[in-house]
Amino acid sequence: MSNHYGAIQGNSETTQAVNIRRKEGAVFLGCCDMRRAVIILDTIYLVILVIQMLLYIDMVRSEQPDREIEVAARSLLRICVMEALLVLISLWGALSFSMGMVFAGIVNFGVGLAAGFALMRLPAIVLNLVFVAPHVLLFMEIQRGIMTEATYQNEEHSCCCL
DSSP states (O other): OOOOOEEESTTTTTEEEEEOOOOSOETTTTTEEHHHHHHHHHHHHHHHHHHHHHHHHHHHOOOSOOOOHHHHHHHHHHHHOOOOOHHHHHHEEEEHTTTTHHHHHHHHHHHHHHHHHHTHHHHHHHHHHHHHHHHHHHHHHHTSSSSSSSTTTHHHBBBBBB
């Protein structure tokens, strides 16, 4: 981590040293810092997962469920629950500047990315790349000491009101 120092010249009696650090961390899509990006993307993904889970629960509870659909819905529901747990851990990691917890998001979206490549699904590849990238960058920024609770005031960046 590099620090950039400058001095503010006071009157001849005093010179006050002030830490003038420029932002070192990356900006996601030109809009926000990586911590904020992970928080926003994880929240969006959790909402999507909850909607999916509600749909799968409805499929399982239907009055005349097709046995194959019920089995598939139960399997997909289990996957959604596991994903939700990983994303919740990742979200908490972003909120608490925990590198290990942010790694849970890398695992979740990394598996999605690998599945997208395996199934040759371009939309899945692109979507998972968009989601995994800020997690990887936040992980690296926390690891390098760029993004910490102490430095966040300097690293904070947002182009909107969030």
